[in-house]
Amino acid sequence: MFKQLFNDLYSYRQLLKSNVSKEIRGKYKGSFLGVLWSFVNPLLMTLVYAIVFPFVLKTGQPHYVTFLIIGVLPWNFFTTVINQGTNCILVNGGIIKKVYFPREILPISIATSGLVNFLISSIIILIFLFFSGVGYSFNILFYPLIVLIQYILSMGILFITCSIDVYIRDAEYIINFFIMMLFYGTPVLYSASLFPKKIRTILNFNPMCPIINSYRDIFLYKKVPDLSLLLIVLVESIVLFVIGLKVFNKLQKGFAEEV
Amino acid sequence: MVMKSKNDNNYAIIVNNVSKKFKLMYDKPYTLKERIVFWKKSKVSYHQVLKNINVKIKKGETVALIGVNGSGKSTLLKLMTKIIYPTEGTIITNGKLTSLLELGAGFHPDFTGRENIYFNASIFGLSAAEIDSRVQEIIDFSELGEFIDAPVRTYSSGMYMRLAFSVAINVDAEILLIDEILAVGDQHFQDKCFAKLKQLRDSDKTIVIVSHSLGPIKDLCNRAIWICDGEVKEDGSTKEVIDDYLKVCG
Numbered sequence: 001m002f003k004q005l006f007n008d009l010y011s012y013r014q015l016l017k018s019n020v021s022k023e024i025r026g027k028y029k030g031s032f033l034g035v036l037w038s039f040v041n042p043l044l045m046t047l048v049y050a051i052v053f054p055f056v057l058k059t060g061q062p063h064y065v066t067f068l069i070i071g072v073l074p075w076n077f078f079t080t081v082i083n084q085g086t087n088c089i090l091v092n093g094g095i096i097k098k099v100y101f102p103r104e105i106l107p108i109s110i111a112t113s114g115l116v117n118f119l120i121s122s123i124i125i126l127i128f129l130f131f132s133g134v135g136y137s138f139n140i141l142f143y144p145l146i147v148l149i150q151y152i153l154s155m156g157i158l159f160i161t162c163s164i165d166v167y168i169r170d171a172e173y174i175i176n177f178f179i180m181m182l183f184y185g186t187p188v189l190y191s192a193s194l195f196p197k198k199i200r201t202i203l204n205f206n207p208m209c210p211i212i213n214s215y216r217d218i219f220l221y222k223k224v225p226d227l228s229l230l231l232i233v234l235v236e237s238i239v240l241f242v243i244g245l246k247v248f249n250k251l252q253k254g255f256a257e258e259v
Numbered sequence: 260m261v262m263k264s265k266n267d268n269n270y271a272i273i274v275n276n277v278s279k280k281f282k283l284m285y286d287k288p289y290t291l292k293e294r295i296v297f298w299k300k301s302k303v304s305y306h307q308v309l310k311n312i313n314v315k316i317k318k319g320e321t322v323a324l325i326g327v328n329g330s331g332k333s334t335l336l337k338l339m340t341k342i343i344y345p346t347e348g349t350i351i352t353n354g355k356l357t358s359l360l361e362l363g364a365g366f367h368p369d370f371t372g373r374e375n376i377y378f379n380a381s382i383f384g385l386s387a388a389e390i391d392s393r394v395q396e397i398i399d400f401s402e403l404g405e406f407i408d409a410p411v412r413t414y415s416s417g418m419y420m421r422l423a424f425s426v427a428i429n430v431d432a433e434i435l436l437i438d439e440i441l442a443v444g445d446q447h448f449q450d451k452c453f454a455k456l457k458q459l460r461d462s463d464k465t466i467v468i469v470s471h472s473l474g475p476i477k478d479l480c481n482r483a484i485w486i487c488d489g490e491v492k493e494d495g496s497t498k499e500v501i502d503d504y505l506k507v508c509g
Contacts, residue, residue, distance in 0.1 A: 011384050011386075012381070012384050013386060014377075014380075014381035014385060014386050014387050014390070015381040015382055015384070017381075017387075018377065018378055018381050094364070095364055095365045095382070096342075097342065098342070098360050098361045098364035098365070099340075099342070099358065099360070099364045099365055099382050099383075100340040100341045100342050100356070100358060101382050101383075101384065168289075168290070168291055168294065169289045169290050170290050170291040170292075174291075253343075253344040254344075256337075256342045256343045257281065257282075257343060
């Protein structure tokens with residue numbers, strides 16, 4: 001199954017490439033700021049949270065804005081991939097009906113364009129670290145590992161959601177709601193350490209929770225992330241990816257008839 | 260998985276006991292609400308398009324699929340490209356395959372002709388380098404000249420078709436599946452396409468064409484398959500099959 005996937009991806013690499021760039025450039029086509037929106041957007045979000053939440057939550061979190069941006073950017077990566085990718089098969093229905101190409105290209109290019117976006121916007125994190133006086137440490141070297149885990153995770157979920165969405169159109173809205181709910185179950189606005197140990201254990205069932213905590217560890221707290229927990233998330237993500245690919249492969253046979 | 264035997268390698272396309280049913284649903288439940296409320300209520304009927312088709316096409320053959328409207332020719336072609344999958348049976352294809360079911364599928368109206376060449380050829384599975392080496396040939400064949408750098412939405416339908424055909428025919432696939440598109444452009448361009456198809460035929464590419472233009476087909480193909488009500492009615496030399504077909508349907 002994987003060999004087939006890699007072969008397909010290799011021979012259709014040009015399609016993947018042009019799809020990814022279309023996804024990145026095309027999204028804000030016609031707007032004044034263009035691609036810059038993908039950086040301005042999370043910054044504005046962070047600004048709102050930074051103004052509102054210190055009043056509500058009394059977090060006492062030092063470097064709260066930096067703390068926020070390290071949470072908001074990865075979360076943004078995750079939600080953009082899932083929310084915008086879920087209907088990627090439906091949106092491309094016209095072409096699916098007329099031409100054969102490996103259908104996996106569609107969700108993979110959504111996840112990859114999200115990844116590229118995130119990699120670039122990570123510069124914002126570095127800028128914030130510099131200006132808030134937090135500085136850098138060698139633990140940043142863990143960054144590629146965490147990003148990779150998140151990439152596999154979101155792609156796995158996307159495989160499932162986008163193929164189900166073809167058959168049940170509600171999936172999109174249900175998933176949007178679920179992601180919104182998950183936002184509050186993920187320590188983006190708050191620190192997981194606010195909670196007693198029991199609740200923290202429950203929170204860690206949400207794979208995005210250890211991922212965001214790890215980003216904070218390497219950037220803000222300048223320490224080694226919880227590697228055993230990350231390993232579990234990595235295994236979870238790979239399992240989810242395999243299941244996702246299986247579901248996708250099964251459902252994709254009906255795509256041309258259902259869209 | 261079906262095991263491939265050794266002599267299967269001489270074949271470009273093997274269609275094995277293929278049947279295809281389409282689900283016809285009145286008030287198809289798209290949403291969850293509809294699925295729950297109309298649970299087991301929605302009328303489902305099946306439309307059998309293809310029944311137990313067995314066709315083997317050798318490498319280098321040029322085959323015409325003929326038959327009246329709704330007989331299942333295009334469905335068979337779509338099955339061969341793996342756009343849809345058979346309800347029963349298997350289809351094996353050997354070699355790089357390109358299909359021209361609809362010209363200009365995947366053209367982006369805001370992009371220029373040149374950009375669309377890249378985009379469309381990449382859908383057919385070409386790499387950037389492969390497209391680079393062909394792009395001039397494609398532009399020359401399409402005879403679009405300076406318009407190639409204008410957005411495709413400004414094209415006339417003839418120009419659009421010419422560009423689409425030029426891309427598809429220059430992809431260099433081993434198997435070419437074509438659905439009723441010989442009527443591209445003016446007489447001059449049609450002749451040119453026809454000559455190109457003949458050239459491809461003689462360079463041992465495998466070509467499968469669905470068409471109602473029997474005249475050109477007689478000239479181009481060495482084998483014809485007559486499909487009638489989803490079954491193979493006759494399979495043989497183009498002339499005989501077309502003559503028999505005309506007796507019944509002409």
